Amino acid sequence: MAERLAGKAVADAMKDELSQKVAAIKAKGITPKLGIIRVGARPDDLFYEGGAKKTCESIGMAYQVFEYPADIDQAAFEKAVISVGDNKEINGILMFAPLPKQLDEKKIRSLIPVEKDVDCMTIGSAAKVYTDDPTGFPPCTPTACMDILKFYNIPLKGKKAVVLGRSQVVGKPVAMLLLREHATVTICHSRTENLPAVCAEADVLIAAVGRAKMVKASFVKPGQVVIDVGINEDPDNPGKYCGDVDYAAVEPIVEKITPVPGGVGSVTTVVLCKQTIQACELQNKLI
Numbered sequence: 001m002a003e004r005l006a007g008k009a010v011a012d013a014m015k016d017e018l019s020q021k022v023a024a025i026k027a028k029g030i031t032p033k034l035g036i037i038r039v040g041a042r043p044d045d046l047f048y049e050g051g052a053k054k055t056c057e058s059i060g061m062a063y064q065v066f067e068y069p070a071d072i073d074q075a076a077f078e079k080a081v082i083s084v085g086d087n088k089e090i091n092g093i094l095m096f097a098p099l100p101k102q103l104d105e106k107k108i109r110s111l112i113p114v115e116k117d118v119d120c121m122t123i124g125s126a127a128k129v130y131t132d133d134p135t136g137f138p139p140c141t142p143t144a145c146m147d148i149l150k151f152y153n154i155p156l157k158g159k160k161a162v163v164l165g166r167s168q169v170v171g172k173p174v175a176m177l178l179l180r181e182h183a184t185v186t187i188c189h190s191r192t193e194n195l196p197a198v199c200a201e202a203d204v205l206i207a208a209v210g211r212a213k214m215v216k217a218s219f220v221k222p223g224q225v226v227i228d229v230g231i232n233e234d235p236d237n238p239g240k241y242c243g244d245v246d247y248a249a250v251e252p253i254v255e256k257i258t259p260v261p262g263g264v265g266s267v268t269t270v271v272l273c274k275q276t277i278q279a280c281e282l283q284n285k286l287i
Protein backbone atom coordinates (compact mmCIF):
# COMPACT_ATOMS: atom_id res chain seq x y z
CA MET A 1 0.00 0.00 0.00
CA ALA A 2 1.35 3.37 -1.01
CA GLU A 3 1.54 6.39 1.27
CA ARG A 4 -1.20 8.79 0.26
CA LEU A 5 0.25 12.26 -0.26
CA ALA A 6 -2.78 14.26 0.81
CA GLY A 7 -2.97 17.82 -0.46
CA LYS A 8 -4.95 18.95 2.58
CA ALA A 9 -2.02 18.66 4.99
CA VAL A 10 0.12 20.73 2.62
CA ALA A 11 -2.65 23.28 2.07
CA ASP A 12 -3.35 23.60 5.82
CA ALA A 13 0.31 24.19 6.67
CA MET A 14 0.61 26.78 3.90
CA LYS A 15 -2.61 28.53 4.97
CA ASP A 16 -1.34 28.89 8.55
CA GLU A 17 1.83 30.53 7.30
CA LEU A 18 -0.06 32.75 4.83
CA SER A 19 -2.59 33.91 7.46
CA GLN A 20 0.28 35.20 9.57
CA LYS A 21 1.87 36.88 6.58
CA VAL A 22 -1.42 38.58 5.61
CA ALA A 23 -1.88 39.82 9.20
CA ALA A 24 1.63 41.32 9.17
CA ILE A 25 0.99 43.06 5.82
CA LYS A 26 -2.40 44.36 7.01
CA ALA A 27 -0.68 45.85 10.07
CA LYS A 28 1.16 48.08 7.58
CA GLY A 29 -2.18 49.29 6.16
CA ILE A 30 -2.10 47.13 3.01
CA THR A 31 -4.47 44.26 2.17
CA PRO A 32 -3.25 41.79 -0.46
CA LYS A 33 -5.91 41.42 -3.15
CA LEU A 34 -6.49 38.91 -5.93
CA GLY A 35 -8.35 39.91 -9.10
CA ILE A 36 -10.13 37.11 -10.94
CA ILE A 37 -11.02 37.73 -14.58
CA ARG A 38 -13.71 35.41 -15.89
CA VAL A 39 -15.42 35.40 -19.28
CA GLY A 40 -18.68 33.45 -19.28
CA ALA A 41 -19.38 30.76 -16.71
CA ARG A 42 -17.58 27.52 -17.57
CA PRO A 43 -18.04 24.93 -14.81
CA ASP A 44 -14.24 24.38 -14.55
CA ASP A 45 -13.66 28.08 -14.01
CA LEU A 46 -16.47 28.41 -11.47
CA PHE A 47 -15.16 25.43 -9.55
CA TYR A 48 -11.66 26.89 -9.32
CA GLU A 49 -13.09 30.34 -8.54
CA GLY A 50 -15.12 28.90 -5.64
CA GLY A 51 -11.99 27.30 -4.16
CA ALA A 52 -9.95 30.48 -4.65
CA LYS A 53 -12.56 32.65 -2.90
CA LYS A 54 -12.77 30.24 0.05
CA THR A 55 -9.00 30.20 0.41
CA CYS A 56 -8.75 34.00 0.25
CA GLU A 57 -11.41 34.32 2.95
CA SER A 58 -9.77 31.74 5.20
CA ILE A 59 -6.44 33.61 5.24
CA GLY A 60 -7.87 37.14 5.43
CA MET A 61 -6.99 38.22 1.91
CA ALA A 62 -9.24 40.29 -0.35
CA TYR A 63 -10.46 39.32 -3.81
CA GLN A 64 -12.65 40.71 -6.56
CA VAL A 65 -14.21 38.88 -9.46
CA PHE A 66 -14.35 40.75 -12.79
CA GLU A 67 -16.96 38.94 -14.82
CA TYR A 68 -17.70 39.47 -18.53
CA PRO A 69 -20.29 38.01 -20.91
CA ALA A 70 -19.19 34.99 -22.96
CA ASP A 71 -19.73 36.96 -26.20
CA ILE A 72 -17.64 40.02 -25.24
CA ASP A 73 -15.67 41.41 -28.21
CA GLN A 74 -11.90 41.85 -28.44
CA ALA A 75 -11.84 45.65 -28.05
CA ALA A 76 -14.12 45.69 -25.00
CA PHE A 77 -12.24 42.85 -23.32
CA GLU A 78 -8.83 44.41 -23.99
CA LYS A 79 -10.07 47.57 -22.28
CA ALA A 80 -11.36 45.55 -19.34
CA VAL A 81 -8.11 43.61 -18.84
CA ILE A 82 -6.05 46.81 -19.06
CA SER A 83 -8.22 48.43 -16.41
CA VAL A 84 -7.84 45.46 -14.02
CA GLY A 85 -4.10 45.61 -14.67
CA ASP A 86 -4.06 49.33 -13.82
CA ASN A 87 -6.17 48.86 -10.67
CA LYS A 88 -3.82 49.83 -7.83
CA GLU A 89 -5.68 47.66 -5.29
CA ILE A 90 -5.13 44.44 -7.23
CA ASN A 91 -1.82 42.69 -6.57
CA GLY A 92 -2.34 39.44 -8.49
CA ILE A 93 -4.48 38.49 -11.50
CA LEU A 94 -5.93 35.10 -12.36
CA MET A 95 -7.52 35.11 -15.80
CA PHE A 96 -9.31 31.88 -16.61
CA ALA A 97 -8.18 30.15 -19.76
CA PRO A 98 -8.93 29.10 -22.40
CA LEU A 99 -10.83 32.22 -23.46
CA PRO A 100 -13.80 32.01 -25.87
CA LYS A 101 -12.79 31.62 -29.52
CA GLN A 102 -13.69 35.16 -30.67
CA LEU A 103 -10.93 36.53 -28.42
CA ASP A 104 -7.25 36.68 -29.40
CA GLU A 105 -5.90 35.00 -26.29
CA LYS A 106 -2.24 35.65 -27.07
CA LYS A 107 -2.85 39.40 -27.36
CA ILE A 108 -5.04 39.48 -24.23
CA ARG A 109 -2.48 37.59 -22.14
CA SER A 110 0.17 40.17 -23.05
CA LEU A 111 -1.97 42.90 -21.42
CA ILE A 112 -1.53 41.45 -17.92
CA PRO A 113 1.28 43.29 -16.10
CA VAL A 114 4.09 40.79 -15.43
CA GLU A 115 4.35 41.84 -11.78
CA LYS A 116 0.67 40.86 -11.28
CA ASP A 117 0.86 37.72 -13.41
CA VAL A 118 0.50 35.08 -10.67
CA ASP A 119 -0.44 32.22 -13.04
CA CYS A 120 2.25 32.73 -15.70
CA MET A 121 -0.01 33.92 -18.51
CA THR A 122 2.59 36.23 -20.10
CA ILE A 123 5.76 35.63 -22.06
CA GLY A 124 7.52 37.91 -19.57
CA SER A 125 6.69 35.54 -16.69
CA ALA A 126 7.64 32.49 -18.71
CA ALA A 127 11.02 34.08 -19.49
CA LYS A 128 11.63 34.66 -15.79
CA VAL A 129 10.65 31.08 -14.93
CA TYR A 130 12.95 29.69 -17.61
CA THR A 131 15.86 31.87 -16.45
CA ASP A 132 15.35 31.07 -12.74
CA ASP A 133 14.45 34.68 -11.88
CA PRO A 134 12.62 34.43 -8.52
CA THR A 135 10.41 37.47 -9.32
CA GLY A 136 8.66 35.50 -12.08
CA PHE A 137 5.71 33.38 -10.98
CA PRO A 138 5.39 29.89 -12.45
CA PRO A 139 1.83 28.71 -13.09
CA CYS A 140 0.12 27.71 -9.83
CA THR A 141 -0.27 24.00 -10.66
CA PRO A 142 3.44 23.21 -11.20
CA THR A 143 4.24 25.18 -8.06
CA ALA A 144 1.66 23.09 -6.18
CA CYS A 145 3.42 19.91 -7.37
CA MET A 146 6.73 21.22 -6.05
CA ASP A 147 5.19 22.31 -2.73
CA ILE A 148 3.77 18.81 -2.23
CA LEU A 149 7.15 17.19 -2.96
CA LYS A 150 8.84 19.58 -0.54
CA PHE A 151 6.26 19.14 2.24
CA TYR A 152 6.65 15.36 2.14
CA ASN A 153 10.47 15.60 1.99
CA ILE A 154 10.78 13.77 -1.29
CA PRO A 155 14.35 13.94 -2.51
CA LEU A 156 14.86 15.33 -6.02
CA LYS A 157 18.58 16.08 -6.21
CA GLY A 158 20.15 13.62 -8.65
CA LYS A 159 16.88 11.68 -9.00
CA LYS A 160 15.13 10.72 -12.22
CA ALA A 161 11.98 12.74 -12.72
CA VAL A 162 9.67 11.92 -15.63
CA VAL A 163 7.03 14.45 -16.65
CA LEU A 164 4.18 13.06 -18.73
CA GLY A 165 2.84 16.04 -20.74
CA ARG A 166 4.53 19.09 -22.28
CA SER A 167 1.89 21.83 -22.03
CA GLN A 168 2.80 25.44 -21.39
CA VAL A 169 0.74 25.45 -18.17
CA VAL A 170 1.89 22.21 -16.51
CA GLY A 171 4.41 19.91 -18.25
CA LYS A 172 7.07 22.36 -19.41
CA PRO A 173 7.14 24.61 -16.33
CA VAL A 174 7.12 21.71 -13.86
CA ALA A 175 10.10 20.28 -15.76
CA MET A 176 11.95 23.60 -15.22
CA LEU A 177 11.13 23.60 -11.51
CA LEU A 178 12.33 20.00 -11.12
CA LEU A 179 15.54 20.95 -12.91
CA ARG A 180 16.01 23.81 -10.43
CA GLU A 181 15.96 21.18 -7.69
CA HIS A 182 18.67 19.23 -9.55
CA ALA A 183 16.53 16.34 -10.77
CA THR A 184 17.41 14.63 -14.04
CA VAL A 185 14.31 15.40 -16.09
CA THR A 186 12.68 13.57 -18.99
CA ILE A 187 9.61 15.09 -20.66
CA CYS A 188 7.23 12.71 -22.46
CA HIS A 189 4.37 13.46 -24.85
CA SER A 190 2.13 11.90 -27.47
CA ARG A 191 5.05 10.99 -29.76
CA THR A 192 7.21 9.37 -27.08
CA GLU A 193 8.17 5.79 -27.96
CA ASN A 194 7.89 3.05 -25.34
CA LEU A 195 6.00 5.44 -23.05
CA PRO A 196 5.21 2.96 -20.23
CA ALA A 197 8.86 1.87 -20.03
CA VAL A 198 10.13 5.49 -19.97
CA CYS A 199 7.71 6.36 -17.16
CA ALA A 200 8.63 3.25 -15.22
CA GLU A 201 12.26 4.50 -15.12
CA ALA A 202 11.28 7.45 -12.94
CA ASP A 203 11.93 7.98 -9.25
CA VAL A 204 9.30 10.73 -9.41
CA LEU A 205 6.55 10.58 -12.05
CA ILE A 206 4.42 13.66 -12.73
CA ALA A 207 1.31 12.84 -14.76
CA ALA A 208 -0.15 15.86 -16.59
CA VAL A 209 -1.61 14.34 -19.70
CA GLY A 210 -5.33 15.14 -19.44
CA ARG A 211 -6.49 11.55 -20.07
CA ALA A 212 -8.53 9.83 -17.41
CA LYS A 213 -6.71 6.91 -15.75
CA MET A 214 -4.16 6.59 -18.59
CA VAL A 215 -1.25 5.74 -16.28
CA LYS A 216 -1.61 2.01 -15.63
CA ALA A 217 0.43 -0.61 -13.75
CA SER A 218 2.84 -0.94 -16.72
CA PHE A 219 3.92 2.74 -16.27
CA VAL A 220 5.18 2.34 -12.72
CA LYS A 221 7.51 0.35 -10.47
CA PRO A 222 7.95 -0.16 -6.72
CA GLY A 223 9.61 2.72 -4.88
CA GLN A 224 8.21 5.45 -7.13
CA VAL A 225 6.54 8.69 -6.10
CA VAL A 226 3.58 9.56 -8.35
CA ILE A 227 2.10 13.07 -8.57
CA ASP A 228 -1.22 13.09 -10.42
CA VAL A 229 -2.10 16.51 -11.86
CA GLY A 230 -5.08 15.32 -13.88
CA ILE A 231 -8.61 16.62 -13.45
CA ASN A 232 -10.84 14.58 -15.75
CA GLU A 233 -14.44 13.49 -15.81
CA ASP A 234 -14.48 10.00 -14.36
CA PRO A 235 -15.71 7.64 -17.10
CA ASP A 236 -16.69 5.07 -14.46
CA ASN A 237 -18.47 7.48 -12.06
CA PRO A 238 -20.62 10.07 -13.83
CA GLY A 239 -20.54 13.45 -12.11
CA LYS A 240 -17.25 12.70 -10.34
CA TYR A 241 -13.77 13.44 -11.51
CA CYS A 242 -10.53 11.47 -11.53
CA GLY A 243 -6.84 11.87 -12.27
CA ASP A 244 -4.58 10.87 -15.14
CA VAL A 245 -3.47 7.88 -13.06
CA ASP A 246 -5.47 4.69 -12.64
CA TYR A 247 -5.23 4.95 -8.86
CA ALA A 248 -6.63 1.49 -8.12
CA ALA A 249 -4.08 -0.17 -10.43
CA VAL A 250 -1.05 1.96 -9.53
CA GLU A 251 -1.43 2.53 -5.80
CA PRO A 252 -0.60 -1.07 -4.77
CA ILE A 253 2.72 -0.89 -6.66
CA VAL A 254 4.26 2.52 -5.93
CA GLU A 255 5.62 4.00 -2.69
CA LYS A 256 3.76 7.33 -2.57
CA ILE A 257 0.92 8.81 -4.60
CA THR A 258 -1.31 11.90 -4.63
CA PRO A 259 -5.08 11.26 -4.75
CA VAL A 260 -7.61 13.01 -7.05
CA PRO A 261 -9.54 14.83 -5.72
CA GLY A 262 -7.67 15.95 -2.63
CA GLY A 263 -4.20 16.14 -4.18
CA VAL A 264 -2.58 18.72 -6.46
CA GLY A 265 -5.84 20.60 -7.12
CA SER A 266 -6.41 21.29 -3.46
CA VAL A 267 -2.97 22.91 -3.15
CA THR A 268 -3.30 24.94 -6.38
CA THR A 269 -5.68 27.55 -4.94
CA VAL A 270 -3.41 28.07 -1.93
CA VAL A 271 -0.47 28.62 -4.27
CA LEU A 272 -2.54 31.23 -6.10
CA CYS A 273 -2.91 33.13 -2.82
CA LYS A 274 0.74 32.58 -1.87
CA GLN A 275 1.91 34.08 -5.18
CA THR A 276 -0.52 37.00 -4.88
CA ILE A 277 0.80 37.79 -1.39
CA GLN A 278 4.35 37.62 -2.70
CA ALA A 279 3.37 39.94 -5.57
CA CYS A 280 1.91 42.35 -3.00
CA GLU A 281 5.13 42.24 -0.99
CA LEU A 282 7.24 42.91 -4.10
CA GLN A 283 4.97 45.75 -5.29
CA ASN A 284 5.11 47.43 -1.88
CA LYS A 285 8.83 46.77 -1.43
CA LEU A 286 8.19 44.71 1.71
CA ILE A 287 10.72 42.08 0.54
Ligand SMILES: NC(=O)C1=CN([C@@H]2O[C@H](COP(=O)(O)OP(=O)(O)OC[C@H]3O[C@@H](n4cnc5c(N)ncnc54)[C@H](OP(=O)(O)O)[C@@H]3O)[C@@H](O)[C@H]2O)C=CC1
Pocket (backbone or CB within 6 Å): 141, 164, 165, 166, 167, 168, 169, 170, 171, 188, 189, 190, 191, 192, 195, 208, 209, 210, 211, 229, 230, 231, 232, 244, 264, 265, 268
Ligand atom coordinates in the same frame (compact mmCIF):
# COMPACT_ATOMS: atom_id res chain seq x y z
N1 LIG B 1 -4.68 20.36 -10.63
C1 LIG B 1 -4.77 21.53 -11.23
O1 LIG B 1 -4.76 22.57 -10.60
C2 LIG B 1 -4.81 21.57 -12.73
C3 LIG B 1 -4.98 20.40 -13.41
N2 LIG B 1 -4.96 20.35 -14.77
C4 LIG B 1 -5.15 19.03 -15.38
O2 LIG B 1 -3.89 18.50 -15.75
C5 LIG B 1 -4.01 17.72 -16.92
C6 LIG B 1 -3.06 18.26 -17.97
O3 LIG B 1 -3.45 19.55 -18.32
P1 LIG B 1 -2.74 20.37 -19.50
O4 LIG B 1 -1.29 20.28 -19.34
O5 LIG B 1 -3.41 21.68 -19.54
O6 LIG B 1 -3.21 19.47 -20.77
P2 LIG B 1 -2.91 19.61 -22.31
O7 LIG B 1 -4.00 18.91 -23.01
O8 LIG B 1 -2.58 21.02 -22.66
O9 LIG B 1 -1.55 18.77 -22.51
C7 LIG B 1 -1.52 17.39 -22.40
C8 LIG B 1 -0.15 16.85 -22.70
O10 LIG B 1 -0.20 15.43 -22.62
C9 LIG B 1 0.28 14.87 -23.82
N3 LIG B 1 -0.52 13.70 -24.19
C10 LIG B 1 -1.83 13.66 -24.51
N4 LIG B 1 -2.20 12.40 -24.80
C11 LIG B 1 -1.11 11.64 -24.67
C12 LIG B 1 -0.85 10.26 -24.84
N5 LIG B 1 -1.81 9.40 -25.20
N6 LIG B 1 0.39 9.82 -24.61
C13 LIG B 1 1.37 10.66 -24.24
N7 LIG B 1 1.19 11.97 -24.06
C14 LIG B 1 -0.03 12.46 -24.29
C15 LIG B 1 0.16 15.91 -24.89
O11 LIG B 1 1.17 15.64 -25.82
P3 LIG B 1 1.40 16.51 -27.18
O12 LIG B 1 2.06 17.77 -26.71
O13 LIG B 1 2.29 15.65 -27.98
O14 LIG B 1 0.04 16.73 -27.76
C16 LIG B 1 0.37 17.20 -24.09
O15 LIG B 1 1.73 17.54 -24.02
C17 LIG B 1 -5.48 17.79 -17.29
O16 LIG B 1 -6.13 16.65 -16.75
C18 LIG B 1 -5.98 19.05 -16.63
O17 LIG B 1 -7.34 19.00 -16.33
C19 LIG B 1 -4.68 21.48 -15.49
C20 LIG B 1 -4.50 22.70 -14.87
C21 LIG B 1 -4.65 22.84 -13.45
Ligand SMILES: Nc1nc(=O)c2c([nH]1)NC[C@@H]1CN(c3ccc(C(=O)N[C@@H](CCC(=O)O)C(=O)O)cc3)C=[N+]21
Pocket (backbone or CB within 6 Å): 007, 044, 045, 047, 048, 051, 094, 095, 096, 097, 098, 119, 140, 141, 231, 260, 261, 262, 263, 264, 265, 266, 267, 268, 269
Ligand atom coordinates in the same frame (compact mmCIF):
# COMPACT_ATOMS: atom_id res chain seq x y z
N1 LIG C 1 -5.57 30.35 -16.13
C1 LIG C 1 -6.06 29.22 -15.61
N2 LIG C 1 -5.32 28.51 -14.73
C2 LIG C 1 -5.82 27.38 -14.15
O1 LIG C 1 -5.12 26.74 -13.32
C3 LIG C 1 -7.16 26.96 -14.49
C4 LIG C 1 -7.88 27.74 -15.41
N3 LIG C 1 -7.31 28.85 -15.96
N4 LIG C 1 -9.15 27.40 -15.75
C5 LIG C 1 -9.86 26.36 -15.01
C6 LIG C 1 -8.93 25.24 -14.60
C7 LIG C 1 -9.50 24.33 -13.52
N5 LIG C 1 -8.54 24.38 -12.43
C8 LIG C 1 -8.69 23.77 -11.17
C9 LIG C 1 -7.82 24.02 -10.14
C10 LIG C 1 -8.03 23.50 -8.88
C11 LIG C 1 -9.09 22.67 -8.63
C12 LIG C 1 -9.29 22.16 -7.26
O2 LIG C 1 -9.30 22.93 -6.30
N6 LIG C 1 -9.48 20.89 -7.06
C13 LIG C 1 -9.68 20.30 -5.73
C14 LIG C 1 -11.16 20.25 -5.44
C15 LIG C 1 -11.54 20.08 -4.06
C16 LIG C 1 -13.05 20.03 -4.00
O3 LIG C 1 -13.60 18.96 -4.36
O4 LIG C 1 -13.64 21.04 -3.59
C17 LIG C 1 -9.05 18.93 -5.74
O5 LIG C 1 -8.69 18.43 -6.83
O6 LIG C 1 -8.87 18.36 -4.68
C18 LIG C 1 -9.95 22.38 -9.68
C19 LIG C 1 -9.76 22.92 -10.93
C20 LIG C 1 -7.57 25.28 -12.74
N7 LIG C 1 -7.73 25.81 -13.94
